[in-house]
Amino acid sequence: MAKNIQSLERAAAMLRLLAGGERRLGLSDIASSLGLAKATAHGILRTLQHEGFVEQDPGSGRYQLGAELLRLGTTYLDVHELRARALVWTDDLARSGGEAVYLGVVHQQGVLIVHHVFRPDDSRQVLEVGAMQPMHSTALGKVLTAFDPVAHAELVEAEREAFTARTLTDLPEIERVLERTRAQGYATDLDETWEGVASVAAPIFDRHRLPVGAVGITGAVERVCRDGDLRPELVAAVRDTARSVSRDLGAKPF
Amino acid sequence: MAKNIQSLERAAAMLRLLAGGERRLGLSDIASSLGLAKATAHGILRTLQHEGFVEQDPGSGRYQLGAELLRLGTTYLDVHELRARALVWTDDLARSGGEAVYLGVVHQQGVLIVHHVFRPDDSRQVLEVGAMQPMHSTALGKVLTAFDPVAHAELVEAEREAFTARTLTDLPEIERVLERTRAQGYATDLDETWEGVASVAAPIFDRHRLPVGAVGITGAVERVCRDGDLRPELVAAVRDTARSVSRDLGAKPF
DNA sequence: CGCCGCGTTCGACAATGCTAAACACTATCG
DNA sequence: CGATAGTGTTTAGCATTGTCGAACGCGGCG
Numbered sequence: 001m002a003k004n005i006q007s008l009e010r011a012a013a014m015l016r017l018l019a020g021g022e023r024r025l026g027l028s029d030i031a032s033s034l035g036l037a038k039a040t041a042h043g044i045l046r047t048l049q050h051e052g053f054v055e056q057d058p059g060s061g062r063y064q065l066g067a068e069l070l071r072l073g074t075t076y077l078d079v080h081e082l083r084a085r086a087l088v089w090t091d092d093l094a095r096s097g098g099e100a101v102y103l104g105v106v107h108q109q110g111v112l113i114v115h116h117v118f119r120p121d122d123s124r125q126v127l128e129v130g131a132m133q134p135m136h137s138t139a140l141g142k143v144l145t146a147f148d149p150v151a152h153a154e155l156v157e158a159e160r161e162a163f164t165a166r167t168l169t170d171l172p173e174i175e176r177v178l179e180r181t182r183a184q185g186y187a188t189d190l191d192e193t194w195e196g197v198a199s200v201a202a203p204i205f206d207r208h209r210l211p212v213g214a215v216g217i218t219g220a221v222e223r224v225c226r227d228g229d230l231r232p233e234l235v236a237a238v239r240d241t242a243r244s245v246s247r248d249l250g251a252k253p254f
Numbered sequence: 255m256a257k258n259i260q261s262l263e264r265a266a267a268m269l270r271l272l273a274g275g276e277r278r279l280g281l282s283d284i285a286s287s288l289g290l291a292k293a294t295a296h297g298i299l300r301t302l303q304h305e306g307f308v309e310q311d312p313g314s315g316r317y318q319l320g321a322e323l324l325r326l327g328t329t330y331l332d333v334h335e336l337r338a339r340a341l342v343w344t345d346d347l348a349r350s351g352g353e354a355v356y357l358g359v360v361h362q363q364g365v366l367i368v369h370h371v372f373r374p375d376d377s378r379q380v381l382e383v384g385a386m387q388p389m390h391s392t393a394l395g396k397v398l399t400a401f402d403p404v405a406h407a408e409l410v411e412a413e414r415e416a417f418t419a420r421t422l423t424d425l426p427e428i429e430r431v432l433e434r435t436r437a438q439g440y441a442t443d444l445d446e447t448w449e450g451v452a453s454v455a456a457p458i459f460d461r462h463r464l465p466v467g468a469v470g471i472t473g474a475v476e477r478v479c480r481d482g483d484l485r486p487e488l489v490a491a492v493r494d495t496a497r498s499v500s501r502d503l504g505a506k507p508f
Numbered sequence: 509c510g511c512c513g514c515g516t517t518c519g520a521c522a523a524t525g526c527t528a529a530a531c532a533c534t535a536t537c538g
Numbered sequence: 539c540g541a542t543a544g545t546g547t548t549t550a551g552c553a554t555t556g557t558c559g560a561a562c563g564c565g566g567c568g
Contacts, residue, residue, distance in 0.1 A: 003554070003555095003556095004297075004300060004301040004304055005261050005265075005297055005298060005301040005555085006525085006526090006554090006555070006556085007259050007262060007524095007525070007556085008261060008262065008265055008301040008302065008305070009301060009305065009556085011265075012305040012307070013260075013261055015326055016326075019325070019326050019329040019365040019463075022334075024333075024364075026545075026546085027545080027546055027547090028544085028545070028546085034524090035550085036527095037526075037527050037528070038547090039526080039527070039528080039529095039549090040526055040527070040550080042546075042547065043259055043525070043526080044259060044262065044525095046258060046547095047259040047262040047263060048262065049262075050258055051262070051263065051266040052361065053266070055360050056349060056546095059462075060545095061545070061547095063548055064323065064330075064333050065326060065329060065330040065333060066330070067330065067361045067368075068266075068361070069323060069326045069327040069329075069330050070327040070328075070330045070331060070368070070383075070384045070427065071327070071361070071366060071384055071386065072269055072270075072271070072323045072327065073271050073324040073325070073326065073327025073328065073330075073384060074327065074383065074384025074385060075273040075323075075384075076319040076320070076321065076323050076324045076327075077317060077324060077384075079276070079277075079278075079319060086524090091378070105321065107306065107321040107322070107325065108322075110304060112321050112324065113324060114321075114324070118380075118553090123514080126346070127381065127383075129324075129328065130324045130325055130327060130328025130331075131328060132325065156551080170417050184457060193461050197283065206320075212457075213421040223428075254464075259524090259525065260523095260524070260556085261524085261525085261555090261556065262523080262558095280514070280515080281514080281515055281516085282514070282515080284515085288560095289556050290557090291514080291557070291559070292558095292559095293516085293517080293558065293559080293560095294520090294556075294557055294558070295515065295556075296515075296517090297556070297557080298556095310515095314514095315514070315516095315524085347524055443547090457534095
């Protein structure tokens with residue numbers, strides 16, 4: 001195992017700590033949380049502040065995340081090839097399905113949402129790009145764990161929280177669901193993450209037939225389900241979209 | 255001047271370099287661009303990759319920005335107090351004005367967009383949160399330079415690109431406009447950044463009466479202007495919104 | 509095949525960033 | 539009202555840490 005740069009690891013830990021805690025954090029809190037001397041933490045924070053990754057409240061002296069992170073994070077989206085290819089197809093999927101569409105990739109024991117098309121009505125909705133979804137309970141997460149070995153390995157290690165009464169937390173049970181997901185080529189989520197919300201998702205592959213992400217539709221159970229299961233035409237639409245994006249990425253059909 | 259941590263500065267420079275170049279960059283490019291030994295650059299990149307700030311294309315070995323930046327950047331928005339307070343008011347402004355609304359803060363020689371409400375019609379629009387706008391040609395930028403001394407200092411230093419024939423680049427001329435902006439309490443942009451696009455913006459102050467950001471409306475000249483100038487009712491609506499947000503932040507109306 | 513380019517690893521040196529202690533400052537409290 | 543217990547910040551010195559230059563393995567190209 002090659003050694004990584006210590007100060008960078010510590011800086012990253014600080015950013016993650018600041019991202020976790022809702023409110024701003026003081027220097028002493030940060031230093032003790034990471035087991036560092038105050039001066040050490042201060043030096044790192046000073047540099048991060050100078051680079052714009054961290055901001056300091058002039059009044060209280062507390063620290064919070066900086067604007068440069070937003071700028072760089074947005075740039076990440078611009079470069080993201082999967083997202084660029086998917087843009088064209090997700091709009092159509094949202095329109096034909098009449099529900100919100102999500103595009104996600106595996107990131108650290110969860111699904112990172114890299115694109116989100118609002119449900120096509122005039123209701124107020126909040127953009128969830130950049131947010132994380134759990135691996136074991138959402139359709140996006142299940143489809144990714146089923147096809148991506150890295151994601152699967154992380155699911156086994158991670159603790160699986162029960163969000164609702166229907167959330168699967170038992171490992172053998174989950175494995176059976178993943179097996180079926182691989183067989184049928186898509187995954188669903190019925191009340192397993194949020195009460196009254198269901199979703200379908202299908203995997204997207206690149207030119208080497210490796211899973212690089214997943215598209216899915218999410219909506220209220222009353223609208224997206226019929227007879228206690230997801231409407232077949234929605235499942236078909238999602239799978240079609242996933243195939244189209246995969247083809248755009250260079251994956252051979254068949 | 256206190257000294258900053260070298261490895262962190264270099265890591266930040268790499269992230270900014272990767273954000274700048276459209277395509278993925280190779281290790282040698284990065285090392286030579288920053289004047290570093292290949293091994294040094296590699297060590298930093300390896301750590302950044304391990305922390306999720308950078309990703310490496312398995313095929314070509316090239317580097318690009320990582321997903322963790324998107325996650326952290328979004329978290330920045332969640333914590334942002336100005337944005338949280340403004341959310342309520344900007345929707346109303348977009349509806350009453352019938353145009354797109356932007357909320358921006360000063361960041362490194364430019365305006366960083368932290369909130370964006372789409373123009374309320376069914377046209378396809380792309381979210382510009384996380385994008386940068388120039389300081390000297392947009393209404394948001396001018397209003398911020400007029401009231402924020404830090405932004406003003408950076409404007410003087412920076413080079414002022416002429417985007418259209420009407421862009422102001424001459425410093426004394428800009429100073430006169432800023433003087434008028436301070437006097438009247440708002441700024442405009444008529445064809446100075448994009449042809450056929452105009453905007454109005456007003457400053458937002460915190461409890462210490464310091465400028466912390468600006469709200470503005472942007473739209474096609476034909477819609478937002480009349481008789482060659484911005485419609486007075488739009489100007490009034492923008493200023494009202496700015497005042498409301500300022501009051502929410504604790505600024506005394508006195 | 510031999511060449512260059514790539515990303516990666518190795519090992520040694522010293523510059524670098526870490527630690528601990530003291531510093532100013534504010535708010536709190538007896 | 540002075541003492542106290544918190545802040546965040548700065549300083550000085552030591553040795554850990556990151557840096558450097560060179561060599562390595564690999565793949566594509568001529």
